[in-house]
Amino acid sequence: MLTAVAVLLVVTFATFALVRATPGNTASSIAVRQAGPGATQEQVDRIREELKLDDSVVAQYGVWLSRAVSGDLGRSEKTGRPVAEEIAEKLPRTLFLALGSTLIAVVVGFAAGIVSAAVRRGPLPGVLRLLALVGASVPAFWMAFLLIVVFSERLGLLPTSGQAGPASWVMPWVVLAVPAAATISRVVAVALAEALRQPYVTAARARGASVRSTIWRDALPNAAAATLNVTALQVGMVLTGTVVVETVFAWPGLGAWFVASVEFRDNWAILAGVLVFAVGFILITRTADVVQTVGDPRLREERIR
């Protein structure tokens, strides 16, 4: 937990320092961006005072951090609205997108991984492995194009944008889920094959256990522990992948908002975006450690001690 906080502090501080170290972020230029060329000296002074621009970078960061902790992430230079308000409005849509994709990615990824390691005959495992390799290699934005061409342009089945019901969710969900599902299935297949080679699996079979039973009771729990970190990382990538997918499908969530903020060089929004995405990403990856500790009796015991 301590490391997670440290990572957040370092990342936000680095981003903050980068903002301050970049020319064009002086009080007068911010005033010009906010109020136009006719910005008065009073406005400039007010901005300088508000952002403590005369203090050191560390002190300024301290001010930003204390405000951020109390929920004040500054005002967007683009819209003039509080950044926190914009995030509160966009975040649920992004979570909806990311959760749907995560569900698809984990279910499909594990299923494909289990089949490619457990099925020993026929072309199915090979086909699945090939699909997983291709799925992990196709860039999300191009896959989105392929789907749009086939399902929107040719077949006219799915809308290319909007949030009007399940039909408009399918393509964003799938595009976001495919790379994660592909990577998860590859890792699950490798870990499961490894686990199936372990002596405890042979021992269980020597007691009369079926292959199916050893997969579910012996190999999979051990393999899942080994795949937990990669799975969490992929879920984190689903979250940050919304940046691209929301832009392609005009999904009005946090990802598209972040890209728009970056295009506009809206510093407070960028900083807040980095914070929110990093918190989400780290929460997800740390959850893997906790789950691992709870699921493994050896680690569980160490923790209690």
Added chain:
Amino acid sequence: MRRGLLLGLPLLLIALVGALAPWLAPASPNATDLTASLQPPSADHWLGTDQLGRDQLSRIVHAARTSMAMAAVVMAIAITVGVSVGAVGAYVGGVVDRVVTAAVELALSVPSLLLALAIVGIRGNSLPNLIFALSVLAWAPYARIARGAVLGYRRSAASDALVGLGAHPLRILFVHVVPSAARPSLVFASTDVGAVVLATAGLSFLGLGITPPTPEWGQMLVESRPYLGTAWWLWLPPGLAITAVALSGNLVSEHVGVPPELRRWRMRRPSAPRQPERVVLPAELDADAPLLAVRELRVRFDTPGGEVVAADGVDYEVRAGEVLAVVGESGSGKTVSSLAPLGLLGEQALVEGSARFRGTELVGADEQTLRMVRGAGIGIVFQDPYAALNPLRRIGSQVAEGLPLGLSKDDARERVVELLGSVGLPEPASLVDRYPHELSGGMRQRVLIAAALAGDPAVLIADEPTTALDVTTQAEVLTLLQKLGRDRGLALVLVSHDLAVVADLADRVVVMRHGRVVETGPTADVLAGPRHPYTRDLVAAIPALGRTPGTRFVTGVDHVVEEAPC
């Protein structure tokens, strides 16, 4: 490695195309011709033209140059920084190493695409900023690899030798340490190119990477967006190019990091084993008939390096109440020949010959028949009690697995407690809900014995049951096996590399070497008059009272091979 090169071929090809772009491209990538815009592929323009009438093929080819140049720069920075940081951290150690490790951990736990976007957003969209944004986290995996490699090198004997010879530390660092770290880094790099190309394309696609008019695949894709339904030649080729680069990298990494049985596209089935005969011959149901009779057993393994014969014409048999010792050095095929009859050697094993349990042929039998024999007919105690118990399952669950089906939960628990008690485990009731790691090696081996007995087998095969245990525990476990064998009237097969260990227990001995049985007979006869030179060496190696101290220990010496009458 040759296969690895083949898989990386698309990548090399695209890199080559990029390098030779000015000579390969039929036209300038930026020459516009508005009279010929959005032309489909033709003899003049193999991949058509875009909305400004630019030759699409020339743009694709030049975009390869852009991507590859970008990847080369970013990876040069990442590898240089990463390998130096990691190597120095591992070499210097102490605080420096801790800082390096922390920095690597930090860099690896930050979402890279996001940070790259933020950097470009804050600093502005320019080539140096883009390169900075892409390399700021890319060094971390290389630092981790280099650190591991250097730590490995430092622990090696070569490192000690160099220090002993008085080599200068800097010379050691640059001539020996850095190269040892560079090699695994380069292997990773071959798989990392795709990631850099993908990231560049992603940023360009968002309008935050390579700026027009410089051709770049991601940016070509954005420009093609309005023509998705009309001009396939605009959006299909750039996407295929990015996918090809990424796929090539993934194939190489798969080749490097994936276990061989998953690498094959389709499992090769061993040639069909001969049809099982499941006829039970009356003669073999005699009380005196062997419970397990192995004849001409031959086991081959299909390995990447070719076929390996692990057992070649093995014969043995064991009767109820009898103790048979199978003795041989590691690799002699003794374990393989005891697991093969039950079909427990995996897919790569090809088993031939015959192994009859109570007259039922096991070689080539279907899974259903084998499952009925496993546990309930023949029980197995495995060599390594630490590896043969699933660390995530409770003891009770693993012992109960072998119990006959149809027992109620309470009955099953009672039987498990009974079994655990019968192998001499103290407080068996409290062990049922414990996990393997809470038990000592000797206790685990007793648990494994209890589990093997759960199905009430007639034959118990113990594969090196004491090798992983300390000497006192060894004796206890052997005594236990002997007692269980006697009490239950088991046919006990003791597999061991140590004739001394089993000599006291066994009624008969089978000596194996190089996959063949070299000698077999009643224990007393074999010990008194070993006929095969290898057996003579084994017998001579048994420590005995009255033997001159300092007698040469001769087990497994190779002169035997020449003398052996084969």
